[in-house]
Amino acid sequence: MTGPDEHERERVTAALEALVDEYAAQGRERLPSERALALTLGVSRNAIRRGLDTMEAERRLVRLPGRSGGAFITAVIDATPIPPFLFDTRAPRIVRDLDTVQGVPQMLRAQGFEPATRIVSEALEPAPDIVAAILGIPTGGPVVSLLRLRLADGIPLSLERMYLDAERFPGLLDHSPIHSLYTLLSSAFGVNVATSDETIEVTAASRQVAGLLGVRPWEPVLAVRRISRDDAGVVVETSVDLFRADRTRLAVSTVRT
Amino acid sequence: MTGPDEHERERVTAALEALVDEYAAQGRERLPSERALALTLGVSRNAIRRGLDTMEAERRLVRLPGRSGGAFITAVIDATPIPPFLFDTRAPRIVRDLDTVQGVPQMLRAQGFEPATRIVSEALEPAPDIVAAILGIPTGGPVVSLLRLRLADGIPLSLERMYLDAERFPGLLDHSPIHSLYTLLSSAFGVNVATSDETIEVTAASRQVAGLLGVRPWEPVLAVRRISRDDAGVVVETSVDLFRADRTRLAVSTVRT
DNA sequence: AAGTGGTCTAGACCACCGA
DNA sequence: CGGTGGTCTAGACCACTTT
Numbered sequence: 001m002t003g004p005d006e007h008e009r010e011r012v013t014a015a016l017e018a019l020v021d022e023y024a025a026q027g028r029e030r031l032p033s034e035r036a037l038a039l040t041l042g043v044s045r046n047a048i049r050r051g052l053d054t055m056e057a058e059r060r061l062v063r064l065p066g067r068s069g070g071a072f073i074t075a076v077i078d079a080t081p082i083p084p085f086l087f088d089t090r091a092p093r094i095v096r097d098l099d100t101v102q103g104v105p106q107m108l109r110a111q112g113f114e115p116a117t118r119i120v121s122e123a124l125e126p127a128p129d130i131v132a133a134i135l136g137i138p139t140g141g142p143v144v145s146l147l148r149l150r151l152a153d154g155i156p157l158s159l160e161r162m163y164l165d166a167e168r169f170p171g172l173l174d175h176s177p178i179h180s181l182y183t184l185l186s187s188a189f190g191v192n193v194a195t196s197d198e199t200i201e202v203t204a205a206s207r208q209v210a211g212l213l214g215v216r217p218w219e220p221v222l223a224v225r226r227i228s229r230d231d232a233g234v235v236v237e238t239s240v241d242l243f244r245a246d247r248t249r250l251a252v253s254t255v256r257t
Numbered sequence: 258m259t260g261p262d263e264h265e266r267e268r269v270t271a272a273l274e275a276l277v278d279e280y281a282a283q284g285r286e287r288l289p290s291e292r293a294l295a296l297t298l299g300v301s302r303n304a305i306r307r308g309l310d311t312m313e314a315e316r317r318l319v320r321l322p323g324r325s326g327g328a329f330i331t332a333v334i335d336a337t338p339i340p341p342f343l344f345d346t347r348a349p350r351i352v353r354d355l356d357t358v359q360g361v362p363q364m365l366r367a368q369g370f371e372p373a374t375r376i377v378s379e380a381l382e383p384a385p386d387i388v389a390a391i392l393g394i395p396t397g398g399p400v401v402s403l404l405r406l407r408l409a410d411g412i413p414l415s416l417e418r419m420y421l422d423a424e425r426f427p428g429l430l431d432h433s434p435i436h437s438l439y440t441l442l443s444s445a446f447g448v449n450v451a452t453s454d455e456t457i458e459v460t461a462a463s464r465q466v467a468g469l470l471g472v473r474p475w476e477p478v479l480a481v482r483r484i485s486r487d488d489a490g491v492v493v494e495t496s497v498d499l500f501r502a503d504r505t506r507l508a509v510s511t512v513r514t
Numbered sequence: 515a516a517g518t519g520g521t522c523t524a525g526a527c528c529a530c531c532g533a
Numbered sequence: 534c535g536g537t538g539g540t541c542t543a544g545a546c547c548a549c550t551t552t
Contacts, residue, residue: 008522033537044523049538058464058474065538067532081377081404081465082418084385086497089456089482098355098509120338128341147338161339196511199346202459202477202502207315208338217315220459220477220502225346240343245459245477252355252509254453265541290518301542306519322519324551 008043012051015041020060024073031061031071093249094152101196101228103180104150104158113152119177120147120159120212124166131163134227134238142166144173146181149212156214157247162239185236193228193236200224200250205242213244220245265300269308272298277317281330288318288328350506351409358453358485360437361407361415370409376434377404377416377469381423388420391484391495399423401430403438406469413471414504419496442493450485450493457481457507462499470501477502 016037023031031037034052038045052071055061062072094111108115126140135143146162162181164172169189185191203223210217222243228236273294280288288294291309295302309328312318319329351368365372383397392400403419419438421429426446442448460480467474479500485493 035537044525046524047522050521052538060464063538066530067536069531069537071538081463081469082416082497082499084388086418086460086480087385087387087391087420087482087495093458095456099511101511128344130344131341134344159339161343163344194512198509198511199352200457200507200509201350201505202479203343206338207317212338222457222459223343225344238344240339242339248458250457252455252457254356254358254455255451292518301544303543304541307540309519320519323549324517326518326550328519 008047009050012041012043012047013054016048016051016055020055020073029073031073033070089249094157094247095249095251096224096243098198098250098252101182101193103182104160105180108150108152108157114154116151116154117177118149118151120149122146122173122176124173127163131238135163135165135235137165137167144169152247155247156212156244158241158243159209159212160239160241162237164237181237191230191236194231195233196226196228198224198226202245203242209242213242215244215246222248222250224250265304266307269298269300269304270311273305273308273312277312277330286330288330290327346506351414351504352506352508353481353500355455355507355509358439358450360439361417362437365407365409365414371411373408373411374434375406375408377406379403379430379434381430384420388495392420392422392492394422394424401426409504412504413469413501415498415500416466416469417496417498419494421494438494448487448493451488452490453483453485455481455483459502460499466499470499472501472503479505479507481507 019031019037023029032040034045034048037048041048052061052063056063056071060074062074064070064072094108094113096107105115105117123145124142125145127135127137127143129139131143132139132141137143144162144164144166146160146164148160148162149156150158150160166172169185169191172184172188175184175188182193185193201223202220204218205213205215205221207217209221210219213221215221222245224239224241224243226237226239226241228238230236276288276294280286289297291302291305294305298305309318309320313320313328317331319331321327321329351365351370353364362372362374380402381399382402384392384394384400386396388400389396389398394400401419401421401423403417403421405417405419406413407415407417423429426442426448429441429445432441432445439450442450458480459477461475462470462472462478464474466478467476470478472478479502481496481498481500483494483496483498485495487493
């Protein structure tokens with residue numbers, strides 16, 4: 001029952017999908033022109049175009065302009081879910097080893113990249129609830145808030161937000177700009193980071209984050225949350241690192257216990 | 258030089274962005290109606306709509322229909338890059354602990370989810386180049402190829418492709434359906450997985466993968482590649498697990514060496 | 515009732531590029 | 534030259550929701 005007063009989008013979409021399937025089954029790769037499709041389905045060319053837009057966004061079609069252009073059905077080459085090429089890990093990504101507590105600059109240099117750090121902001125702030133709870137200080141207590149952009153070969157790699165207890169590390173910001181924080185904590189305060197707990201998930205880059213990282217807004221990024229503790233198990237710092245998903249590979253080795 | 262023969266898209270986009278900035282600076286949250294904007298900028302309403310589409314896709318606007326609807330400028334609430342709420346890890350995601358070699362069903366049960374496994378395919382195949390190299394067998398040699406869908410509380414969580422040397426584990430598929438593979442390898446073949454090397458990156462779900470995982474095509478997924486070895490350091494299996502990014506959190510603990 | 519965004523139409527011009 | 538996709542216009546009707 002395709003009533004005349006309902007929108008045509010579903011009908012057009014369904015018809016186009018059926019047509020694509022039919023063409024694919026026959027091995028025909030080019031759809032009829034938009035104008036021809038509009039005539040056939042009895043709708044305007046705009047309606048056809050919106051339907052094709054959807055299928056192009058889903059990578060089912062590729063559209064090319066020009067005399068011999070048209071809408072081409074995406075090859076049935078990727079017929080296998082999780083194809084074997086995914087097993088290849090040689091692609092040129094920057095590897096972040098989760099087995100070691102290592103600074104980003106050392107990590108980059110070891111892989112042949114030229115590291116750089118841009119301090120976006122360094123400030124003394126009252127601690128938000130969650131941060132205070134993690135650091136074990138009262139809400140609103142003073143914390144050092146660092147926001148740093150890491151670059152590899154001049155291209156943004158990650159954006160890092162770090163919080164430290166300002167009363168435990170007085171005058172920390174006087175050492176600005178801070179590049180190797182762990183070294184500074186060790187030499188100036190005698191505090192060594194012994195263990196880290198990290199969690200990893202995928203989030204979307206906000207407009208601001210995307211601008212700093214040089215990606216499109218709402219592109220996926222890897223969010224690595226970290227809580228670092230000293231030898232006594234006391235929390236030293238907590239951070240969130242946002243890594244560009246297109247440049248990063250995380251690595252971890254596990255020994256069965 | 259806005260020549261009359263060039264497309265208006267850039268001009269309209271620029272004008273809309275300027276307007277949004279101006280409104281945001283004044284704290285006004287609702288833009289004029291599309292018809293009003295079309296009159297003001299001297300273009301058709303469709304042109305305005307395409308511009309607004311872009312800004313809506315970038316989350317700069319939210320549009321609501323109805324009498325008191327309109328285009329609303331996204332609040333300046335997320336003014337801080339990497340805002341503190343990101344430090345909260347209590348969100349209800351399924352945690353995959355990278356520190357232990359543990360099966361997915363056990364992991365899910367420990368977190369109060371009801372695990373389920375759907376065997377998508379189990380087959381004997383000739384090994385692709387990369388897989389053969391990892392397993393240390395000749396290209397084209399027989400491998401057992403498993404494709405399994407993991408569900409938590411009935412909702413897809415991950416899709417796993419695993420390859421094993423078929424000559425090392427003869428008759429493996431006779432035990433089908435295989436649910437706890439590591440247990441089977443231990444009991445039937447006396448092989449115990451001792452170590453795993455894993456790498457993690459973000460990829461886009463192909464149409465097929467998206468269908469199985471129940472997400473939209475080209476949504477980001479976490480790809481976890483694994484190479485498992487026995488006590489002697491011989492490779493036992495290699496896998497790629499694709500986790501739904503919206504349901505998964507990875508966790509890892511590190512001790513400084 | 516009136517105004518909003520969402521959709522659709524019929525027609526036009528453009529850049530591009532092979533026949 | 535002719536046909537392709539990409540863009541734009543002017544106008545219309547719709548569902549929806551506040552006035």
